[in-house]
Amino acid sequence: MSTVGTTAERPRWGRRGTAAATIAARLSIESVLHDYDGVASLRGVTLEARPGEIVCLLGHSGCGKSTLLRLVAGLERPTSGRIVIGDLEVAGPARFVPPERRGVGLMFQDYALFPHMSILANVMFGLTSLDGPAAERAARAALGRVGLEDYAEDYPHALSGGEQQRVALARAIVPRPAVLLMDEPFSGLDKRLRDSVRDETMAVLRETRATAVVVTHDPEEAMRMADRVALMRKGSLVQFGSPAELYGSPVDLTAARFFSELNEFDGTATGGRVETPFGAFDAGAASDGAAMVVCIRHSGILLAAPGSGGVAGRVVRSRFLGEVWLAEIAVDGLDALLRARVRDASAFPPGTDVAVDVDRRDVLVFPR
Numbered sequence: 001m002s003t004v005g006t007t008a009e010r011p012r013w014g015r016r017g018t019a020a021a022t023i024a025a026r027l028s029i030e031s032v033l034h035d036y037d038g039v040a041s042l043r044g045v046t047l048e049a050r051p052g053e054i055v056c057l058l059g060h061s062g063c064g065k066s067t068l069l070r071l072v073a074g075l076e077r078p079t080s081g082r083i084v085i086g087d088l089e090v091a092g093p094a095r096f097v098p099p100e101r102r103g104v105g106l107m108f109q110d111y112a113l114f115p116h117m118s119i120l121a122n123v124m125f126g127l128t129s130l131d132g133p134a135a136e137r138a139a140r141a142a143l144g145r146v147g148l149e150d151y152a153e154d155y156p157h158a159l160s161g162g163e164q165q166r167v168a169l170a171r172a173i174v175p176r177p178a179v180l181l182m183d184e185p186f187s188g189l190d191k192r193l194r195d196s197v198r199d200e201t202m203a204v205l206r207e208t209r210a211t212a213v214v215v216t217h218d219p220e221e222a223m224r225m226a227d228r229v230a231l232m233r234k235g236s237l238v239q240f241g242s243p244a245e246l247y248g249s250p251v252d253l254t255a256a257r258f259f260s261e262l263n264e265f266d267g268t269a270t271g272g273r274v275e276t277p278f279g280a281f282d283a284g285a286a287s288d289g290a291a292m293v294v295c296i297r298h299s300g301i302l303l304a305a306p307g308s309g310g311v312a313g314r315v316v317r318s319r320f321l322g323e324v325w326l327a328e329i330a331v332d333g334l335d336a337l338l339r340a341r342v343r344d345a346s347a348f349p350p351g352t353d354v355a356v357d358v359d360r361r362d363v364l365v366f367p368r
């Protein structure tokens with residue numbers, strides 16, 4: 001059977017609420033170190049996912065996300081530290097439980113389907129705990145949940161990328177793992193398809209109630225998916241919290257840049273404040289004379305007609321980005337152009353004088 005297009009609607013996903021539930025486990029990663037031939041990849045990571053929680057590992061390429069996932073899966077061994085799933089220490093100083101005995105499900109970026117095996121056989125692979133007929137029933141039910149029961153006898157090459165992703169999902173959930181590990185599961189899909197596949201995958205994940213760890217380098221994806229986001233950098237965990245915490249209170253300037261597009265101004269702390277053309281902002285505990293950077297999100301720059309308060313500026317350029325416009329504004333006292341995301345730039349064509357104001361909720365201040 002051939003596939004029809006690549007939209008998520010064809011074939012439709014199965015009925016929501018029909019995926020088999022699992023007994024979720026707590027996942028504890030304790031002071032884990034790892035290296036590849038003496039080169040450090042993880043520098044002491046401690047992280048806990050609660051039962052049923054969806055945690056996203058987020059960070060730039062090479063920060064150690066996949067390595068951490070592979071350690072939990074049992075595909076790598078930590079140099080030191082411990083990993084505990086439920087009550088079972090799966091990796092520790094004197095213990096190493098092989099992948100197949102950890103109760104984890106794995107889903108990789110490239111789906112890793114066996115090309116010479118039917119879709120059904122792919123989904124049944126690894127279902128060793130059930131006898132033949134029971135395994136087939138479970139696999140067909142999982143395929144039904146992802147909307148591909150009619151494709152059971154086909155081979156992976158007959159499916160689009162989005163459909164192969166669904167097969168990989170069915171295969172990962174069918175043994176009812178306590179912990180599901182997903183490495184960049186949507187990165188092979190084009191953006192339009194990715195959103196709908198992600199939403200459906202999330203619904204399946206919630207139904208299975210498995211604890212899930214999902215690797216992504218896309219902050220927006222992490223914020224959309226995760227109960228909590230683990231931000232990693234150079235083999236370390238730099239911040240772990242809800243999407244709102246990471247967005248609203250990033251731990252440092254680099255983390256802030258990861259989640260938002262920013263206007264950045266240098267300043268100096270004086271009496272616990274930093275002066276800018278837009279007024280003074282709280283410098284926290286910075287001592288007098290400390291070099292600071294004041295960041296204002298592009299979305300926090302508000303434009304209005306001159307005379308309505310704010311700081312005088314002039315629109316220099318504006319560019320349509322799809323849903324919003326990016327306007328660049330010259331402001332007296334600022335060397336760089338100010339960047340603003342505005343819903344409708346028609347009122348502010350280039351050359352227009354504007355009054356610029358700042359939404360203080362979009363201001364973050366860090367030591368430089």
Ligand SMILES: Nc1ncnc2c1ncn2[C@@H]1O[C@H](COP(=O)(O)OP(=O)(O)OP(=O)(O)O)[C@@H](O)[C@H]1O
Pocket residue numbers: 036040041059060061062063064065066067068217
């Ligand atoms: N098999 C390997 N042998 C040697 N070094 C490796 C190996 N796999 C990864 N590394 C290195 O370990 C570090 C962490 O890699 P890892 O793949 O875990 O990062 P990542 O955050 O998942 O990156 P990406 O998003 O690119 O997959 C990197 O410096 C990488 O070059």
